Amino acid sequence: MTYCGLPGDLCEDSLNDLQDVFEYMYTSHSPDGGIANPAGVLKYADQYGLERLVSLCEIILAKHVEKCTTEKIEKADIDVIQLLLFAQRHNANQLAEFCLHFIAKSYGPFSKRPEFSLLIGENKKYVEEHQWPPLSYWDELDEYNQSQEASKGGGGGRFWKEGKVRAAKGDATPATSSRNRALRLFF
Numbered sequence: 001m002t003y004c005g006l007p008g009d010l011c012e013d014s015l016n017d018l019q020d021v022f023e024y025m026y027t028s029h030s031p032d033g034g035i036a037n038p039a040g041v042l043k044y045a046d047q048y049g050l051e052r053l054v055s056l057c058e059i060i061l062a063k064h065v066e067k068c069t070t071e072k073i074e075k076a077d078i079d080v081i082q083l084l085l086f087a088q089r090h091n092a093n094q095l096a097e098f099c100l101h102f103i104a105k106s107y108g109p110f111s112k113r114p115e116f117s118l119l120i121g122e123n124k125k126y127v128e129e130h131q132w133p134p135l136s137y138w139d140e141l142d143e144y145n146q147s148q149e150a151s152k153g154g155g156g157g158r159f160w161k162e163g164k165v166r167a168a169k170g171d172a173t174p175a176t177s178s179r180n181r182a183l184r185l186f187f
Contacts, residue, residue, distance in 0.1 A: 017041050024053050035060060039086065046090040058087070058095035065102065073109035081115045084123065100126050107131035 017040035023031050024041075025048070035041050035057065042057035044050075061083065068078040084099035086092075103110050103119070104127045110116055119127055 014040050017044060021045060021048065021050070021053065024050065028052075030056060038064075039083075042087075042092055042095075043090050046092065054090075054092055055094065058092050058098075061087075061092075061095055062098045065099070069102075069106075073106050074112050079115055080110070081113070081118050085118065088123075101130070103127050104130035105132045 014037060017037050020031050020035055020037075020041050021044040023029075024045075030053075038057040038060040042054055042061070045053035045057060065078055065080055065083065069076045069080075080099050080102060084096055084103065087095040087099060100123065107127065110127075
């Protein structure tokens with residue numbers, strides 16, 4: 001299935017999509033062979049106010065995102081940010097919430113993708129406020145590192161500002177060996 005890898009694929013009109021919508025309208029069931037292009041069907045379902053069909057398409061697309069990102073998010077063939085924007089345009093609120101949550105909880109890998117710059121306004125604010133690990137984690141890690149260094153007589157910690165900047169950008173590269181020890185203890 002390649003129905004949501006590229007932005008153009010999300011917007012293509014298809015006679016098959018419309019046929020799937022009509023079959024659903026007349027039978028209240030999804031087509032026997034399944035929905036071939038849930039993004040295209042979702043667009044028509046929103047246009048015709050078919051909320052159950054929108055929900056069905058949202059579930060199929062969310063499962064597809066999970067399937068495409070099981071190996072590695074950063075190199076996945078699917079563009080979750082474009083899917084988020086598509087979902088918001090077509091009133092697929094559950095799918096939009098899923099995408100926002102997925103992006104926020106995988107902040108590091110997503111921040112390295114070229115389409116990350118498409119996150120603006122409320123979307124960007126939500127992702128930054130709900131990113132994982134949260135910025136408060138890095139503050140607590142800093143305090144922990146400083147207390148560990150102080151207890152060893154080494155003075156203050158030094159991870160600190162540089163590591164927070166890297167963490168905010170999604171770079172998980174360790175700043176110091178003491179940070180590595182702290183991460184092993186913390187997780």
